[in-house]
Amino acid sequence: MKIVILLGAPGSGKGTVAGKLASEHASMKHVSSGDLLRGAIAKGTAAGLEAKGYMEKGNLVPDALIATMIKDVVAETEGDVTMLLDGFPRNLAQAKILEEMGAPVTGAVLIDVPDSIIQDRIAGRRTCPKCKAGYHVRNLPPKVEGVCDNCGEALVIRKDDNPETVKDRLVVYHQQTEPLISYYSGKGMLKKVDGTTGVDNVVKAFLEAM
Numbered sequence: 547m548k549i550v551i552l553l554g555a556p557g558s559g560k561g562t563v564a565g566k567l568a569s570e571h572a573s574m575k576h577v578s579s580g581d582l583l584r585g586a587i588a589k590g591t592a593a594g595l596e597a598k599g600y601m602e603k604g605n606l607v608p609d610a611l612i613a614t615m616i617k618d619v620v621a622e623t624e625g626d627v628t629m630l631l632d633g634f635p636r637n638l639a640q641a642k643i644l645e646e647m648g649a650p651v652t653g654a655v656l657i658d659v660p661d662s663i664i665q666d667r668i669a670g671r672r673t674c675p676k677c678k679a680g681y682h683v684r685n686l687p688p689k690v691e692g693v694c695d696n697c698g699e700a701l702v703i704r705k706d707d708n709p710e711t712v713k714d715r716l717v718v719y720h721q722q723t724e725p726l727i728s729y730y731s732g733k734g735m736l737k738k739v740d741g742t743t744g745v746d747n748v749v750k751a752f753l754e755a756m
């Protein structure tokens with residue numbers, strides 16, 4: 547197994563790129579920390595109950611809570627798999643936890659999108675609550691409005707995608723997650739792709755970078 551970390555602001559397209567790559571390559575596995583947390587909330591687990599309040603405010607959940615979930619997924623992943631790790635690590639402490647786990651991280655790829663574009667992207671974002679596929683009302687619409695192409699479920703707007711919470715999530719990103727760019731760059735592990743060139747081009751550039 548090897549792990550490639552996806553870096554980028556909320557709405558930069560990490561989930562879209564990783565989801566598309568995983569659906570096209572049997573050897574790739576998309577692991578989204580946000581989806582793990584939303585899954586725990588939906589199941590009503592103790593971790594989910596603890597995470598809910600932080601997420602609804604756009605704050606990060608405690609490091610130990612999400613690190614335990616990631617550790618479990620890493621432990622259960624075997625064989626010739628490339629894990630596309632989306633949303634973890636989210637700060638320097640989590641990057642160190644990942645290293646202490648002995649996780650085989652081979653690189654990090656930043657999907658670069660300016661804040662001015664992020665707000666509009668998240669405002670138009672629609673998500674499938676069942677299979678987790680992501681859409682955008684203009685840039686990546688489903689075939690039938692409001693319905694998931696993959697599984698036919700009704701699409702929803704994520705609770706934390708409202709404009710006020712998005713502002714808070716961007717502040718958290720710049721303060722806590724952005725330092726990871728120089729962290730991985732300093733280790734010679736960072737590649738950067740332009741996240742504004744359309745889904746297919748970003749996926750292609752990402753694949754080349756990793």
Ligand code: AMP
Nearest residue numbers: 579580600601605606607612633634636
């Ligand atoms: P995402 O789906 O990656 O945008 O994550 C949604 C929310 O889940 C974030 O705004 C955080 O509240 C929480 N979250 C996801 N990943 C992490 C993480 N690695 N550390 C702390 N909180 C996280």
